[in-house]
Structure formats: structure tokens, C-alpha cells
Amino acid sequence: MAQASVVEAQVKEAAQRDRGSGLAARRARIAFLFCLPLILLVVALVIYPAFYSLYLATLNKSMTRFVGLGNFAFLFRRETFWMVVEQSIIFAVSAVIFKALIGFVLAHLLHALPPRGQRAWRGLLLVPWVIPPAMxxxxxxxxxxxxxxxxxxLLMGIGFAPVPWLGDPYWARFSVILVNVWYGAPFFMIMYLAALKSVPAELYESAEIDGANAWQKLVYVTLPMLRNIIAITVLFSLIVTFANFDIVRILTAGGPRDMTHVFATYAFKLGIESNDIPLGACVSLFMFPILAVAAVFILRDVHRRSREIAGVSG
Amino acid sequence: MSRADAAAAPYRVGRPRRWALWAAYGCLALFCVFFLAPPLYALVTSLKTSQEIAALEGNPWFVREPTLANYAALLGSPVFLQFFWNSTRVAVIVVSVTMIISTLAAFSLARMRFFGSTALATGVFLTYLIPETLLFIPKFQIFTWLRDLTGIEFINRWWLLCIVYPTLTVPFCTWILIGYFSSIPKELDEAAIVDGASYLQILFKVFLPVALPGLIAATIFAFTVCWAQFLYPLAFTTSLDQLVLPVGIVTNLIKGDVFNWGQIMAGALLTAAPPVLLYAFLMDYYIAGLTAGATKG
Known part of the structure; x- marks a missing residue:
């Protein structure tokens, strides 16, 4: 609320200033023209489809009749749908936790190396992130x-029994998460490494003088300093992982017994493959809540930055 | 950055820390094995003959009779070359369009103001968060509807991807360019205005040269995203001559009961090659682009 009024005040102030001189008005016109392609793109291909999908979700399969919340009621009665909800949450939450943990550990390990060695290791460790995920x-x-x-x-070589990676539903759930962790952990590593480098060394020095051990330095210096970046990367990753499609689609296509479906693959199966576009739109809409929650948190942060960018003094 | 590290070095590499350093190397090596095993295994498989792959004896991680036959077969196949060509033209068009739209918008949002520009900058960032998995079904319907309206077929045309991909690239590229542009000192463009330069002249003569690293980072990002995109082409294109690489390989090389694993792996590696090469040569720009979005927030 407070932020909204601040922004409003800024806009009003800018509008008044612009009205003051013809030059400023011309400038504002040119500025708007420069932004026009972006605005058109976002309105036509992001905002309009998003609202259109709300409308689509209220139609029957042949899209001839309005059924209200009928599609939702239908989904709620299906056991498969609840499995998809469950698996989407398991998939996203556990993958993000492991990605963040591995990324954090790797960033620390890299940060401990002498600067000259860091480059090569960092280069190698980022490779999973660079390869197209479908490949x-x-x-x-x-x-x-x-x-x-x-x-x-390899497992048999060290004396374990072979594992039905994609054949058994529970192992398949593990397998898709493992691939996601493999792919995403380097991203967290890079983010945390950049953040670690920005923590002033004096903080650690004074902690050392105060007799802090490695654990205490982690808890009382590193974590508080990295709190923001950790929150943002986790939030970003949660959104992207919730919406993940490639990995599940290629590895299992949702099977065995529909137990590895996430929202995106289930929506694809219903909407594109089974040709029930309204039902597919309905499923994909369930990605909205997580998005809305994330948006609220990120907005708080972004507001601050866009004010800086707009050059507002004070 | 490296100078700051050197200054911090004496505190870090004390004598009791030597074992910690070796432990760090050991752990990193283990993670490297985990991270690099899949591409390595793809390489090993792509060098094997089908007979060697089918023979279930011995170590699958070694290749006994290396052959380039799989690569030769792919590079000699018109279907694969068509995929490559489709991917390339989609990437070139989308990257160009993206850079034009985002440079203009970022310049305007970073330096000039108009009614609602603050809200727009925020909105751009929020659109970046809307995943394509939320939008592909309504878009599919919209393009079907447009076909009925105009008589032009949209679905199953490679150029349709040039229309939908910019929604994936433009918001983030605009966002990182805003960051680069607003770090340019205001005195620079004020001086240009005093000299009578127009806004386009300021953009091309002042901003673009100074913000070149940002432009390179944004270009790499845009290219990587559209080269790797899988959902849109899978949903929107089906004919062999309209497919792009990732979808072409997944749907076309994997057919029937007999998988030609050697060729599939060779295809996966050839598809991964352009972004990996780009990354190998321009790693610093790649990482700058990656971290710009979040660390400046």
C-alpha cells in the first residue's frame, strides 16, 4: 500500500514536471515510442493469453458451451489430478532444496580456492547449466x-543390486528429481559465488579476531549477508521448477502409472495430446498461486530497484 | 575482483588451512565427476558402433572401436540438416528482434521517463516470471483461431516460433540492459544532448559502445534460450521440415522399438555444441548475464 502511493506520487510528480515544458513532453513521447514494441509484445503474447486461458478453462471440451467451474470440479474428482498436485510439490520443493544446498556448498568450496584456480573449476562445474536441458x-x-x-x-561394480530407475514409480520420481538437481545446482553455485565475493573480507577478519570458528562465521556472517540472494534464487528456482516440462516429458512422459506427472506435462497431455484444450488450460492455471506468492515477494525488491533506475532522488 | 581476492588471500591460506584446501579440491573433483559424467557418457556412446552398444559385455563407459560413423550419418542426413537450419534461422531472427526491442525499451526505461514507466519496468520483470508452460495452451488456441480468421496457417510453421520465442527472451534481456544502461554516467548523455544529438544518436553513439558487455551478455542469453526451447516447438510443430533441433532429435530419432543410441547421443552433442562453444569462449559474459538479473535486485 505504502509503496503504491509512493509510486503514484512519483508518477504524478513526473507528469507535472513533463507538463511544464514542451521539451519534456516530446521526450516522454519518444520514450513511449521506444517502449511500444515491448508493450505490444507483452500485451499480445503474455497478458492476453494469460487471461484467455482463464476464459478457456470455463468451456467444455469442444469449446462450444460455457461450463463455469465444471472443469475444475471434474479435475478435483480425479485421483490422477491429486497425484499431479502431490508430485509437483514433491518435485519442486525437494529439487530446489537440493539445488540450493549443493550450490551453496560448491560456492563455498570454490571461494576457498586461490583465485587463479577458480576459473577453470567454475567453468567445468557450470557445464550442466549450459547444455540444452532437453538434450x-x-x-x-x-x-x-x-x-x-x-x-x-557402476552400482553392480560396487556390489549393489541394479535399480529400476524409470520402471518403478518411486524410483522414477527420484530419477526426475536427480536430473533436475544435476541441471540446476550450477546456477545456484554461480549466484552464491558472486554473492560470497561481495561479502567484505573485514567481516570475516573481525569475526576471527573475536574467536569465531568456521561454523559461527557461516551462521553469523555468511548467512545474514547472503539472506537476500538466497531468498531470491530459491523463489526464482521454485517458479521455474514448478513449471518444469522438459525433464519429466522426456524421461517418463508422466509414467509409470501417471506418478511422475507435474502440472506442465499433465496439461500438455490433456490439452495438446488428448485435444481437450479447456481441461489443459485448467491444469496449467494451477501454476498461478505459486507465481502470485512469488510475485508479491519479488515486487517488494523490484520496486526499490526500479526507483533507483528511474533516477528518483530520495 | 581478483585484486580483492589477493588482498584477502593471506588470511585464507594459512598453514592449518592447507588440509582444508585439499579437501575442497577433493570435493570439487567429486562434483565434477557427477556433473560431467552425462556429457562424457554421451560422447563415449556417440563414438560406438551399434554392435558395440548392443553387446552387453564389458565396461559401457569405454569405447573399444571408436568410429565417427554416427556423426557422419547425421551430418549427411538431409532431415538432420533441416533441423539445424530451422534452429539457426529461428535463433538468428529471434535474437535480432529481441535485441532491437530490448535495447530501445531499456534505453527508454533507464534514461527517459513517461507516464507509467516505473510500473512498466516492474511489469517487464514480472512477465519474465510467467513460465511458458502456463501460456502454451491458450497460445495454441489463439493461433488456431487466427487461422480461422485470416486463412493463414500458423500451427506447424517454423516461423511461428519466431513470434512466440521473444516472450521468453525480451523481458530478461530488457531487464539486464536496464541495469547496464543506468550504470552509465548521466554526464555522458547530457554532454551529447548539449552537442545537439538526437535520442537515437545518443543510443547508438554513446550507450551501445559503452554497454557492449551488457549487449553481448543479453545476446548470449537470448541465443541460449531459443536454441534450447523445447515446449513450444513440441506443441506447435509436427512436420519433419518444420522441426527445430531439440524436438527433432527427441521425436524423430526416437521412433519404434529400436533406438539408435549412437546417433541419438551424437545428435544431442551436436545440438549442445553451439551454446557450449559460445560459453567456452565467452564465459565471463555468460556469467555476467546470468548473475545480473538477481544480484542487482
């Missing part, structure tokens, strides 16, 4: 392959 998922699929499985060969 690396294909490779994982091949590694999970039951009869030729490279992973099972």
Missing part, C-alpha cells in the same frame, strides 16, 4: 536405460 535429459534417459544402463553397471 541432457536424453543422455540421462540413456544412462537410466534398464538393459544397457551405465548407472546400474
Amino acid at each position: 541432457s535429459t536424453l543422455v540421462w534417459w540413456w544412462m537410466y536405460e534398464p538393459s544397457y544402463s551405465a548407472l546400474n553397471w
